[in-house]
Amino acid sequence: MSTETLETAEARAVEITGTDRFLFDLQGFLLLKSVLSPGECRALLDTVQALERRTYDEAERLKRTWNGHAPQPTLALSTGRTRLNGLLRLDPRFDELIDHPKVLPFLQAFMQEPQLVNTWSISKREGDPGGNWHRGRDPSHYTFRNGRINSRMLNVVWFLTDNGPEDGCMLALPGGHKSNIDIDHKAYDSAEMPGSVRVTGRAGDVFLFSETVLHNGLKKTTGGTRTNLYYNYTTRDFNVMTYSPQHNYHFCMPPRIRARFTPQRRALTGWMEHFLAED
Ligand SMILES: O=C(O)CCC(=O)C(=O)O
Numbered sequence: 001m002s003t004e005t006l007e008t009a010e011a012r013a014v015e016i017t018g019t020d021r022f023l024f025d026l027q028g029f030l031l032l033k034s035v036l037s038p039g040e041c042r043a044l045l046d047t048v049q050a051l052e053r054r055t056y057d058e059a060e061r062l063k064r065t066w067n068g069h070a071p072q073p074t075l076a077l078s079t080g081r082t083r084l085n086g087l088l089r090l091d092p093r094f095d096e097l098i099d100h101p102k103v104l105p106f107l108q109a110f111m112q113e114p115q116l117v118n119t120w121s122i123s124k125r126e127g128d129p130g131g132n133w134h135r136g137r138d139p140s141h142y143t144f145r146n147g148r149i150n151s152r153m154l155n156v157v158w159f160l161t162d163n164g165p166e167d168g169c170m171l172a173l174p175g176g177h178k179s180n181i182d183i184d185h186k187a188y189d190s191a192e193m194p195g196s197v198r199v200t201g202r203a204g205d206v207f208l209f210s211e212t213v214l215h216n217g218l219k220k221t222t223g224g225t226r227t228n229l230y231y232n233y234t235t236r237d238f239n240v241m242t243y244s245p246q247h248n249y250h251f252c253m254p255p256r257i258r259a260r261f262t263p264q265r266r267a268l269t270g271w272m273e274h275f276l277a278e279d
Contacts, residue, residue, distance in 0.1 A: 014101070014102050014105055014106075015105065016105055016106060016109045020106070020109075021109065021149065024106075024110055024149065024208075024210075025144060025149055026174075026175065027172075027174040027175060027213075028142065028151075028172070028174065028175060028176055028177035028178070028209060028210045028212065028213035029172055029174070029199075029207065029208060029209035029210065029213055030106070030207075030208050030209075031199065031201055031205060031206070031207050031208075032102065032103065032106070032205060032206040032207075032208060033201070033202075033204075033205050034202075034204050034205065035100065035102045035103065035158075035204060035205065035206045036158065036160075036203075036204040036206075037204065038203065038204065040204070041159075041160045041161070041203045041204050043093065044093060044094070044097075044158070044160050044229065045160045045161070045227055047091050047093045047094070048084065048121050048123065048160065048227055048229075051075075051084055051090050051091065052075065052082050052084065052123065054075070055075075056073065056074040056075050058073060058074060061249060064246070065246060066244075066245045066246040067246075069244070069246045070246065071246040071247060071249060072085045072246075072247055072250060073085070074086060074089075074090070074250075079127055079128065079129060080124060080125045080126060080127035080128030080129070080220060081122065081123065081124050081125070081128045082122075082123045083120060083121065083122050083123075084120060084121045085118075085119075085120045085247075085250040086119065086120070086249065086250035086253075087119040087120065087121060087229065088119055088253050088257055089250075089253060089257055092260060094119065094229070095260070095261060095265060097156075097158060097229065097231055098116055098231070098261075098265045098268055098269070099262075099264045099265055099268055102206075103156055103206060103208065106208055107154060107156075107233055109149065110149045110150075110151050110154060110208075110210070111149075111150055111151050111152065111154050111233065111234075111235050112148075112150050112235045112236065112237075113235055113236035113237075114154070114233040114234075114235065114236075114268060115233060115234055115235070115236055115238075115240070115268060115269065115270065115271050116231060116232070116233050116268050116269050117153075117232050117233060117234050117240050117243075117251050118230070118231075118232040118247070118250060118251050119229070119230065119231050119232070119250075120229075120230050120250070121227060121228065121229050121230070122217070122227070122228055122230070123225050123226065123227040124167075124168035124217070124220045124225065124226045124227075125220060125224075125225050126220050126221060126222060126223055127220070128168050128217075128219055128220040129190055129219050130168070130189070130190035130191070130216070130217060130218050130219035130220075131189070131190065131216050131217040132186070132189045132190075132216060133185040133186065133188055133189060133193060133214050133215070133216045134214070134215070134216070135176070135211055135212055135213060135214050135215065136153045136155070136211030136212070136232070137152055137153045137211050137212050138212065139176075139177055139178055139179060139180070139212045141153060141211075141212050142177040142178065142210050142212040150235065151177070151210035151211070151212065152212075152234060152235045152237075152238050153210070153211035153212070153232065153233070153234045153235075153238065154208065154209070154210055154211060154232075154233050154234075155208070155209055155211050155230060155231070155232050155233075156206060156207075156208050156230070156231040156232075156233070157170065157206065157207040157208070157209070157228050157229070157230055158206055158228060158229040158230075158231070159201050159202065159203055159204065159205045159206070159207070159228055160203055160227045160228065160229065161203050161224070161225065161226050161227050161228075162201070162202050162203050162226070163199065163200050163201050163202075163205075163226060163228070164200055164222065165198050165200050166218075166220070166221045166222045167220055167222050167224075167226045168217055168218055168219060168220030168226050169198050169199055169200050169217070169218055169226070170198075170199040170207060170215060170216070170217050170218070170228075171192060171193075171196045171197065171198055171199065171215060171216045171217065171218055172196065172197060172199050172207075172209060172213050172214070172215045172216075173193065173195055173196045173197075173213060173214040173215070174195070174196075174197060174213075175195075176195075176212070176213040176214040176215075177210045177212035177213045179214070185214060188216075189216070190216075190218075190219055191218075192218070193214070193216075196214075196216075198218065211232070233268075236270075236271070240252075240271060241275070248275075252272050252275045253269060253272055254272075258272060258273075
């Protein structure tokens with residue numbers, strides 16, 4: 001594993017430009033180029049791959065459904081796809097992305113008092129059939145008031161490998177955070193929908209989007225594996241614990257995990273302070 005850390009990135013903190021604000025407000029998303037170095041991607045990828053090879057004994061926890069909804073396992077396997085949930089519980093290496101200096105200024109500019117909620121990875125191989133069109137929140141959760149953008153839920157997608165147009169890249173509907181008219185987007189599952197774009201980029205790029213934007217992942221038709229990490233933040237006034245209670249185990253990290261965080265990372269996960277179950 002590479003010994004390179006993200007500390008060197010501190011010196012490269014960014015300013016949000018008028019163009020960034022214009023484009024984020026217009027589209028509901030931005031693609032940030034070359035946020036992670038090749039060494040940083042490799043180290044994170046090695047960690048993900050080691051975790052994907054492990055087994056997780058959690059049969060008891062998985063019995064705890066809510067309103068008929070099953071909790072997500074830590075390791076979820078489906079055709080052509082491996083997903084890990086609750087990354088921060090699995091390895092401290094992932095802590096570094098909570099407040100990355102090239103991304104945190106965007107969170108602070110585009111949402112009020114960001115709090116980290118959910119973290120997961122998705123590795124896709126040829127045969128992954130693609131996903132469903134969805135959004136974490138409806139467009140009423142994206143506002144522009146008194147000169148401030150406020151997206152109540154925002155997702156930061158870290159590309160650890162290239163996301164080419166046939167690699168099972170994400171799809172997003174530009175402007176979908178402000179759309180007023182619904183169509184039956186289920187009719188377009190596993191495929192592009194009218195107006196959508198393929199979100200392509202290189203390893204190290206970051207796709208930052210308001211969860212009010214309709215989005216999806218395309219099927220993978222190329223060889224190799226595409227791996228992304230997803231860090232989902234909400235504003236402080238958003239009630240995380242009632243959003244989908246069956247997943248709270250992966251949302252809320254216990255004190256023993258947060259004990260290793262820096263003060264800034266503890267602040268970005270402050271809501272977890274008051275949920276005191278150990279595991
Ligand atoms: O990367 C993908 O294929 C889509 C991921 C996604 O939309 C999600 O996890 O909510």
